[in-house]
Amino acid sequence: MATAELAAERESAYLSQLTMAAARYANRTEQRERNQSVLETRGVLYADTPERVERRLARLGADWSLARAIELTPTEPAATAGSTLQLPPETFTSEVLGLERLIGRNNLTPVAFLEAGVEVSRSVGRVTISGPGGGHGTGFMVSPSLLLTNNHVLRGAPEASRSKVAFAFQDCADGSPLVPAVFPLEPHRFFVTDRALDFSVVAVASRGAQGEALSSFGWLAVTATQGKLVIGEFVNIIQHPRGEPKQIALRDNQVVDVLERFLHYESDTREGSSGSPVFNDQWEVVALHHSAVPKTDAEGRPLSVDGTVWRPEMGEQQVAWRANEGVRISRVLEALHKVPLTGEAARLRDEVFTAGLTASPVTAAPSAAAGSLPAAPGAAASASAVPLTTALAVTDGAQAGSQERARTADGTVQVTLPLRITVGFDASSSPPATLLAALPAAAPAPAAPPPLSSFPSFPPSPAGPPDIASSVDRSAETALLNHRLTQERPYYDGPADAAAREAYYGDVHTGGGDALRRALTELLTDTHTPRPRYDPTKLVYPWVDLHKDRKLRSIYSGRTFTAEELIRADAAVAKARLARVRELLLQESTAGPAEFAAEFDALEKSMPFNCEHVVPQSWFAHREPMRGDLHHLFACEVGCNSFRGNFPYVDFPDFMEAVRDDCGMREDVGFEPEQGKGAAARATLYFLLRYPREVGDAVREFPKERLPVLLRWHESEAVTEYERHRNAAIAQLQGNRNPLIDHPEWAREIDFSGVWP
Structure with missing residues (x-):
């Protein structure tokens, strides 16, 4: 018999589960109350950790910038129909509606949400245990052969062997009952249980009592991927409460806390049913419901609805409950994966993790209208947006010729050849096997900038897998939507910003010197949250770098662009970069780490974005969060970007008389920009404070002796409304501020000597 049981110290009776759930809930009172306070005062984007929120947004095909744009866009109060945003119909998408719902501005949902819910409900059945200690619970298929329920529903193989699961035990549209399909359980083929996490997985017979095919009810594709839920969202539960016909609680339970292994969610109505799947609004399984959180007496004993101490023979429905607890599906999968199994049992277990590669009859993804559905295992990949960046981090250590791919928790794809390359994508992007059709390689960047009358042009993608190209286009459209949403927003609210500035530096004592420098470094670091990855198309061009006329201006040449120009230009560059990455993977599989590093460095130089890091990326090895730190990112046309390169700033003594390019003047000793000196100086000084000892440890990085250059530029050009x-x-996007903009006078008070290695 293929049976495995994970050891646990506690007995698995429901009373034990109730007691432990109550203890966990009580121990998290302070954190839960903090979460609820943040939800009431600030909203869903702020109650959970920034990293979890960022992953959630990415899984919805969005990002922090778009979410903030929607949040800040004025709306008419008490809107009752349609989007609360004043957008033309052709620009309104399910992503926008999904984000409005997530943020709490709009409770509407596409009708496809209901259709998708009906589909996934087919895989949920009523579990009936016959004989001594019998009863009912809920379970759901997680592979073509295996059913997941609670340990306290099926405590062991003997109990499972006398149990059945009934699908379609429900009423049809006219109120008449359907004829359920009843299948025996087969623990002799597979049975795994875990008392601590309160789950059991058991095999189901392939044919029902009347010859029905189990395959006709499909399965729910489950995944341990992060980003499926954040604190404050509402969840959906499909269940058989008290063994009754199938019922659904739609968006009736709000998640109030996320523990390491459990979720807590609260409702004004009733508790869930043991063994039920808990879904997010995209109908992804996020938890296995396992227990009510009961009210307790002074001794911690669960109470019944009549105020007496609850006893198991009273039944679940008599528990006086205050919340619900579910086991995080990612933790169930982790535990299941660790069980030592062999033979047929191992094969059946592996189906849970691989069955999603071919669509289940009930998990083929509905259209994106169903609430911005991300691609889920078992479903066709959706067209989730891919950021317009490729972060290539090269490390050694793999065997030559080996080829492995793995998706990490933050949504990157690791491809192992003779080295490991990490290419950054959104968490819900297309599978790594379909990166891009090849594009012709771009020519190397010229030593001097090209004519400023045109952007670089790349040919359209030839026939081939369209996933990445279309996702890049979709990402660009998301950025354009973000830009449109900013048009009704006040450009700069001076009084509000003054209040924010006062609060931000409230604990900084301006004693000057190294103490002030260290206090600011600590403040800038601690408040730098979230820490968005480099993506100028979404984070720089739509709002951050706009001037008051809602145009972008190159920091070095002053040339004017529309946000749409740079967004679409960078989209073309992104497609070309990704195509070249694919070529490198195909053509250079025998190259070593040094060769790949050189290729990738040349790739980025030959196809730059229209965005300038005033502190060049090579000075900090292209690492995050420095790479994506918005304080030192500015719009800058490709020509000036390439012309500056990684030369440090310098003051040329004959600058005004010299023959200069439109971007400025460059010699072997450094680069002096034509415009933007004050803004560039303040951004560089911010970087030195935020990342001490990152700059100046290599030749041609900004040396300590040139600090007076930055101070002169800072003092000669006053802080502008644009800055x-x-x-x-x-500050709205990444939490921290630039003290040289807020307090220009501090530039001479700070002792910068400690920022160099």
Whole structure:
């Protein structure tokens, strides 16, 4: 018999589960109350950790910038129909509606949400245990052969062997009952149980009592991927409460806390049913419901609805409950994966993790209208947006010729050849096997900038897998939507920003010197949350770097662009970069780490974005969070970007008389920009404070002796409204501020000597 049981110290009776759930709930009172306070005062985007929120947004095909744009866009109060945003119909998408719902501005949902719910409900059945200690519970298929329920529903193989699961035990549209399909359980083929996590997985017979095919009811594709839920969202539960016909609680339970292994969710109505799947709004399984959180007496004993101490023979429905607890599906999968199994049992277990590669009859993904459905295992990949960046981190250590791919928790794809390359994508992007059709390689960047009359042009993608190209286009459209949403927003709210500035530096004592420097470094680091990855198309061009006329201006040449120009230009560059990455993977499989590193460095130089890091990326090895830190990112056309390169800033003594390019002047000793010196100086000084000892440890990085250059530029060009707008907008996106913009006078008070290695 293929049976495995994970050891646990506690007995698995429901009373034990109730007691432990109550203890966990009580121990989290302070954190839960904090979460509820944040939900009431600030909203869903702020109650959970920034990393979890960022992953959730990415899984919805969005990002922090778009979410903030929707949140800040003015709306008419008490809107009752349609989107609360004043958008033309052709720009309104399910992603926008999904984000409005997530943020709490709009409770509407596409009708496909209901259709998808009906489909997934087919895989949920009523579990009936016959004989001594019998009863009912809920379970759901997680592979073509295996059913998941609670340990306290099926405590062991003997109990499972006398149990059945009934699908379609429900009423049809006219109120008449359907004829259920009843299948025996087969623990002799597979049975795994875990008392601590309160789950059991058991095989189901392939044919029902009347010859029905189990395959006709499909299965729910489950995944341990992060980003399926954040605190404050509402969940859906499909269940057979008290063994009754199938019922559904739609968006009736709000998640109030996320523990390491459990979720807590609360409702004004009733508790869930043991063994039920808990879904997010995209109908992804996020938890296995396992227990009510009961009210307790002074001794911690669960109470019944009549105020007496609850006893198991009273039944679940008599528990006086205050919340619900579910086991996180990712933790169930982790535990199941660790069980030592062999032979047929191992094969059946593996189906849970691989069955999603071919669509279940009930898990083929509905259209994106069903609430911005991400691609889930068992479903066709959706067209989730891919960021317009490729972060290539090269490390050694793999065997030559080996080829492995793995998706990490933060949504990157690791491809192991003779080295490991990490290419950054959104968490819900297309599978790594379909990166891009090849595009012709771009020519190397010229030593001097090209004519400023045109952007670089790349040919359209030839026939081939369209996933990445279309996702890049979709990402660009998301950025354009973000830009449109900013049009009704005040450019700069001086009084509000002054209040925010006062609060931000409230604990900083301006004693000057190294103490002030260290206090600011600590403040900038601690408040730098979230820490968005480099994506200028979504984070720089739509709002942050706009001038008051809602145009972008190159920091070095002053040339004017529309946000749409740079967004679409960078989209073309992104497609070309990704195509070249694919070529490198196909053509250079025998190259070593040094060769790949050189290729990738040349790739980025030959196909730059229209965005300037005033502190060049090579100075900090292209690492995050420095790479994506918005305080030192500015719009800058490709020509000036390439012309500056990684030369440090310098003051040329004959700058005004010299023959200069439109971007500025460059010699072997450094680069002096034509425009933007004050803004560039303040951004660089911010970087030195935020990342001490990152700059100046290599030749041609900014040396300590040139600090006076930055201070002169800072003092010669006063802080502008444009910089104040940037500072306020960046604070909304990544939490911290630039003290040289907020307090220009501190530049001479700070002792910068400690920022160099």
